[in-house]
Amino acid sequence: MAQDTSGNSVYQTEALIAEDIDSYLETHQHKTMLRFITCGSVDDGKSTLIGRLLYDSKMIFEDQLDALSADSKKVGTQGQEIDFALLVDGLAAEREQGITIDVAYRFFNTEKRKFIVADCPGHEQYTRNMVTGASTADLAVILIDARKGVLVQTRRHSYLCHLIGIKNIVLAVNKMDLVDYDQARFDAIVADYAKFASEIGIESFTALPISGFKGDNITAAPSEKTPWYVGPSLVEHLEGVAVLSEVASQKPFRMPVQWVNRPNLDFRGFSGLIATGSVKPGDAVRALPSGKTSTVKSIVTYDGDLEEAIAGQAVTITLDDEIDCSRGDVLCVADNPPETADQFEATLVWLNDEDLHVGRGYWLKLGTQTVSATVQQPKHRVDVNTMDELAAKTLSLNDIGVAEVYADKALVFESYADNRTLGGFILVDKITNATVAAGMLNFSLRRSQNVHWQASDITREHHASMKNQTPRVLWFTGLSGSGKSTIANEVEKKLALMNRHTFLLDGDNVRHGLNKDLGFTEADRIENIRRIGEVAKLMTDAGLIVLTAFISPFRAERQMVREMLEGHEFVEIFVDTPLEVAEERDVKGLYKKARAGNLKNFTGIDSPYEAPEAPEITVNTVEMSPEEAANYIIDKILPLK
Structure with a gap:
């Protein structure tokens, strides 16, 4: 039988190899996984550092090395064979511009642990991408160019990491080779960062002098260029940090x-x-x-x-x-449950190009819970460059602010500081399904615990049966001058002749009392419709057929009212009148004032009207008289019991 050089038979050798593979797989399977991010200012060397980690951990195939060598020659690498940043910058735009745009996730492992690292972009305009990468991280490596020191984006990313709850911070002072491994320079940067870190609440961090380009203090071997540094290498530190799952288990x-x-x-x-x-x-x-x-x-x-x-x-x-x-x-x-509440103070990171609409309904997703929620006017937004708290009426892309959030039903939660899963949430636009914000619950509002729903012995079904009718909300929407109020009035008169119990809520009339404190900004219009929706809901609880005549220009707010009501009680009636026809009528002279610039935020002129996409009823006032439109609507909504 054939033997190998050690004297073992071929079968024995194969068995030993198989045993080694099984042993390796068993060991690898039970390694813990550390998720971490690299962040910092533009060109601090984040991508190069990750490329170095992948290279040193033998996570690059030969064909990748060949391709990267060719790419490196194109961009020039100061005599180095491989530009390590190209291992991570996968987008064509990233390679062309030499910057990171999207979050790049890479996997590597050592003898002791497995790692997933996210390379986060440094540009301020990509802050939302950085937040995405940090949301699941156990640790953050914040890089600083030794030549430049602590920069604005260093502060921004440090604040975001602290805000998102990352407890393990590594301050990696990179490019030490470009300052001749000067200890004084390293100490000055660490002292500067420590002063800032204490101001924003970072209690501790680990500082390392490294060179991603040369590989100093990256792997287990200490660098001879920094004999004054006696701490662990970056990989040694990463191997010893506790991961979130270990902490969460306690x-x-x-x-x-x-x-x-x-x-x-x-x-x-x-x-x-x-x-x-x-x-x-x-x-x-x-x-x-x-x-x-x-x-x-x-x-x-x-x-x-x-x-x-x-x-x-x-x-x-x-x-x-x-x-x-x-x-x-x-x-x-059983004996230590989390809280439940429907009103909270929360910190929001706004991720959408479109600003926050105060009072508009968004889907709030917290763990496996999904509820409808509204955000109130922010208490303040944070200038992450100065840490100042600034007054704000809304939040724009990349803004960070604190605001009250009201949910339509109680959520099971814990503060984000204690539990990321039950404290972290996202807001989703109900119309576009776009994720517009990431949020962190700080605490529940006391009034959410003190205010409880009082049950009544006389139910809404009993109220309706006494009136011998099915409650409805007939929601008339259309441009100013379209004929909403006129048609709604005709419908109510016909319902009265049928002995139906009704009430008409007209836009102008409501603004004389209930909503007299509201103007015509987008936020005020949203709040106007929210209040009307709540009143209409109470009236349907009383068994009434409610008619509302409001421009209600935004689909999201009409949808919000629909969701307040039971079953098929909401009937959207689109009074379809072209703008030019509505403007010709201009009974109140509003279009004329708007055209002259004397009436701001007027629907159809300098504020949009979002026509219903699938209304229950559509009436065209060019083709129908008000009485014909009313008869058509009555026929559509019958029977009413």
Whole structure:
């Protein structure tokens, strides 16, 4: 039988190789994973550092090396064979401009740990990309060019990292080779950064002198160029830092329910990713917001039942009792539950090109919970360059501000400082489905705990049956002068002849009382419609048929009112009149004033009107008289019981 040079048979050699592979895979599988980001100002060397980490950890294939060598010759690398930044800057625009635009994620590993690193852009205009990369990070490596020191973007990114809750900060003073590895320069930069860090609440950080270009103090071997530095290399430090999942396991048990697993009548489990803490069979748990309690029966996974599950594991939990629990609820330890509330103070990072619309309804997604929520006028926005708190009426792209957020129902939450999963949320535009903001809950407002809904023995169904009708909100929308009020008045008269109980809310009339404090800015218009929607809802609770005649120019606000009501109670009636026809009528002379510049924010002139996309009823006042339009609407809404 053939033998290798060690005297083993070929079969023995193959067995040893297979054993080594199995051992390696077993070890690799149980390594912890550290997620970290690199950030800082433009051209501080973030991409080069990551490229160096990938290169030194042997994570680059030969064909990649050949391609990168060719690309490096095109851009010039000061005599170096490889421009390490090109390993990360994958977009053509990034290579052309020599900057990072998008967040680039890269994977590498060492003998002790696996890593996912996000290379975040340094330009201020890409701050939202940086926030995205930082949202899941355990650690942040903030780079500083040793020649330039602490810059504006260094401060901005440090503030954002602290805001997002990253506790482990590494201050990597890069390009030390360009200052001749001067210790005095390094010490001065560290002292300058320490002063700023203490001002924004960063309690501690680890400072390292490095050169991503030359590789000094990057890997395990200490650099001979910095004999005055006796701390760990960057990789050694990364290998020893505690990851979020390890810290989260020490906290109370929390698991947002993602879905109810019911494959058959004999099995009912609650599936989700454990956010914090640990759980075992026999543990007493509570389901929120219902507050019902039970005991864990089993912890089910694809690979079999577990004796214990910890933070970061995806499991299905079965309970001894059939309690009410569904997607969006939270399973938690019974004797130490999180809070529930519907009003909060929150810090927002605005991510959208379109400004915050104060009072407009957005989808708020927190863990597996989704609710409708509105944002009030910001208390202030933060100038991250000076840390000053500035007055603000709204938030624009990349702004960071503090505001009150009102949800339409109670959320299970914890402050973001204590729990990222139950404290961090996003806001989504209801019309475009674009993510417009990332938010961090600070605390619930006291009034949300003190104000409770008072149940009434006489239900809304009883009110409606007494009037022998089905409540409706007939929402007339259209341009000024389209004929909304005239047609609504005709409809109400016809309903009165049918012995229907109605009430007409007219835009002008409401502004004489309930909404007399509101102007005609976009924010005021949103609040105007919100208040009308709340009044209309109360009237439908009383069993009335409510007619409203408002321009209500924005689809989002009309949708907000629709969502306030039950079932099919909201009937959107589009009074479709061309602008030129409405302007010809101009009974109140409003268009004339707007054209002359004496009436600002007038719909159709200098403020947009968003026509309904799928109204229940459309009437064209060019083709119909008010009476014909009213008859058409009555025919469409019957029967009313």
